[in-house]
Amino acid sequence: MKQWWQDKVIYQIYPKSFKDSNGDGIGDIPGIISQLDYLADLGIGGIWLSPVYASPQVDNGYDISDYEGINPDYGTMADMKQLIAEAEKRDIKIIMDLVVNHTSDQHAWFIDASQSKDSEYRDFYIWRDGAEGEFPNALQSTFSGPAWQFDPKTNQYFLHLFAKEQPDLNWENEKLRSAIYKMMNFWIDLGIGGFRMDVIDLIGKQPDKEITANGPMLHSYIKEMNQATFGGKNFLTVGETWGATPKIAEEYSNPNGGELSMVFQFEHVTVDEVPGETKWNTHPIDFGALKSIFAKWQTDLYQKGWNSLFWNNHDLPRAVSHFGNDKEYRERSAKMLAIVLHGQQGTPYIYQGEEIGLTNTPVTSIDEVNDIEARNMYNTEIAAGKKPSDLISAINQKSRDNARRPLPWNAEKNGGFTTGNPWLPLNPSYQKLNFEEALANPNSIFYTYKKLVELRKENPILVDGKFQLVDTNDSIFAYTRTLGGKTWLVVANWTANEEQLSLPEFKLEKIVIHNIENKQLDLKALALQPYEAFIAEVITKAGTK
Ligand code: TEU
Numbered sequence: 001m002k003q004w005w006q007d008k009v010i011y012q013i014y015p016k017s018f019k020d021s022n023g024d025g026i027g028d029i030p031g032i033i034s035q036l037d038y039l040a041d042l043g044i045g046g047i048w049l050s051p052v053y054a055s056p057q058v059d060n061g062y063d064i065s066d067y068e069g070i071n072p073d074y075g076t077m078a079d080m081k082q083l084i085a086e087a088e089k090r091d092i093k094i095i096m097d098l099v100v101n102h103t104s105d106q107h108a109w110f111i112d113a114s115q116s117k118d119s120e121y122r123d124f125y126i127w128r129d130g131a132e133g134e135f136p137n138a139l140q141s142t143f144s145g146p147a148w149q150f151d152p153k154t155n156q157y158f159l160h161l162f163a164k165e166q167p168d169l170n171w172e173n174e175k176l177r178s179a180i181y182k183m184m185n186f187w188i189d190l191g192i193g194g195f196r197m198d199v200i201d202l203i204g205k206q207p208d209k210e211i212t213a214n215g216p217m218l219h220s221y222i223k224e225m226n227q228a229t230f231g232g233k234n235f236l237t238v239g240e241t242w243g244a245t246p247k248i249a250e251e252y253s254n255p256n257g258g259e260l261s262m263v264f265q266f267e268h269v270t271v272d273e274v275p276g277e278t279k280w281n282t283h284p285i286d287f288g289a290l291k292s293i294f295a296k297w298q299t300d301l302y303q304k305g306w307n308s309l310f311w312n313n314h315d316l317p318r319a320v321s322h323f324g325n326d327k328e329y330r331e332r333s334a335k336m337l338a339i340v341l342h343g344q345q346g347t348p349y350i351y352q353g354e355e356i357g358l359t360n361t362p363v364t365s366i367d368e369v370n371d372i373e374a375r376n377m378y379n380t381e382i383a384a385g386k387k388p389s390d391l392i393s394a395i396n397q398k399s400r401d402n403a404r405r406p407l408p409w410n411a412e413k414n415g416g417f418t419t420g421n422p423w424l425p426l427n428p429s430y431q432k433l434n435f436e437e438a439l440a441n442p443n444s445i446f447y448t449y450k451k452l453v454e455l456r457k458e459n460p461i462l463v464d465g466k467f468q469l470v471d472t473n474d475s476i477f478a479y480t481r482t483l484g485g486k487t488w489l490v491v492a493n494w495t496a497n498e499e500q501l502s503l504p505e506f507k508l509e510k511i512v513i514h515n516i517e518n519k520q521l522d523l524k525a526l527a528l529q530p531y532e533a534f535i536a537e538v539i540t541k542a543g544t545k
């Protein structure tokens with residue numbers, strides 16, 4: 001069955017920072033509704049909405065206290081229904097964030113479960129014995145420190161792979177699984193178009209064996225969920241799977257597997273990390289390695305599964321700062337990153353503000369940092385004797401706040417994001433760098449994205465064409481897409497150097513998109529400018545490859 005999302009581009013909204021409608025400094029659902037025409041203009045087919053559910057906001061909504069309620073800061077269920085309806089009018093579907101590895105400790109299930117060992121909800125969570133101060137085992141939380149929290153009331157520890165206010169759910173419990181499926185069907189019945197599944201690869205965990213990702217029951221649970229909820233519907237499901245290899249991604253996403261549409265894998269975005277070290281130990285990007293990673297995923301999943309394509313999200317640094325050049329070549333390198341990603345096979349995701357090339361926002365002190373992950377890391381490392389300046393430098397490169405700054409809609413106070421005090425200050429660049437300015441400039445990054453979105457809808461070669469890497473040096477990423485005798489060539493220089501490239505095997509038919517206006521292309525002798533990138537229709541001289 002043809003799925004609604006196959007030739008579409010998805011846009012991620014982080015609601016707290018998108019648009020404030022009532023001056024309280026916090027983005028909200030009416031704010032999103034007010035900008036739907038902007039998103040329709042960009043041409044996207046779906047919105048992945050980061051959590052808007054009732055939540056004490058310890059982890060900005062990834063700690064949910066009621067899956068069927070809306071955080072009052074963001075609006076009401078009536079607003080949510082209106083968002084779904086208004087989006088639908090513009091042919092945009094809403095993809096809800098499904099956070100079912102854990103709940104908030106303020107969820108009714110956990111409140112009840114923690115009252116007594118006899119609670120009917122006790123087994124919805126993961127409790128273990130251990131004398132106080134002696135943890136059941138060595139499992140660590142992603143947000144620093146032990147993954148076990150002692151609960152004096154019942155004298156047991158509970159598991160939390162994230163904050164201690166985010167207790168892990170026990171997927172071995174069939175009653176818990178049915179309760180989750182019931183909740184999912186509630187949302188499906190409201191007319192949403194998909195789910196993005198938060199850390200879904202952790203639900204099959206075996207805590208006693210210290211197995212967290214890719215546990216033995218993981219795929220059975222996902223198959224069961226598929227059958228009980230979205231299976232057989234025209235629906236997008238994307239699992240967040242930090243531990244996926246191409247083989248594992250194939251298992252999730254193969255069209256006959258009864259699991260998910262696709263997964264987010266993170267091999268390319270963690271290319272600057274060394275296995276065994278944390279994300280805070282940064283290393284320069286090895287572009288040769290990056291190219292091989294893309295080529296591997298493109299090749300291994302072709303016609304066996306489905307890729308998701310992204311450079312950044314609410315947990316990652318801004319794409320242009322991390323992979324491009326956010327100074328002299330901000331515009332050109334942002335367009336290059338867009339072209340080289342959207343040229344690939346899979347479903348592209350744009351993270352809010354990426355389409356105008358928003359950059360990271362440096363801070364000078366931990367007091368300016370909001371994100372729980374960075375703050376916990378900072379406190380732990382300071383206690384271990386690390387230097388504040390080194391930690392702040394790592395935070396400036398990697399912290400999640402970089403992507404979470406409120407959006408600059410125009411050059412007015414607070415970028416037009418709010419008439420009040422924004423919950424987190426905007427990047428000070430907003431006077432020059434904002435949506436209004438981008439829309440008014442026909443050469444802006446925005447129009448590169450808009451064109452790429454449109455190209456995908458109109459050209460099956462972008463959706464289904466076979467990927468083949470073109471051999472070049474590591475400063476250049478070049479590949480072809482081929483479908484039905486047609487070939488598109490994608491070439492990107494991902495450095496600030498000029499690069500020479502000769503591709504005599506291709507004859508230029510027409511330029512599809514190019515991030516340098518009015519520049520001729522001679523494929524036999526390409527003198528690539530810094531961060532130059534293009535897609536061209538070509539004829540393969542030695543016959544079709
Ligand atoms: O992220 C999963 C996750 O492992 C992240 O904590 C990730 O390791 C880190 O942010 C990289 O910088 C998901 C959500 O996307 C994230 O926002 C949540 O905090 C987390 O799950 C817990 O729900």
Ligand code: CA
Pocket residue numbers: 020021022023024025026027028073
């Ligand atoms: Ca608000």
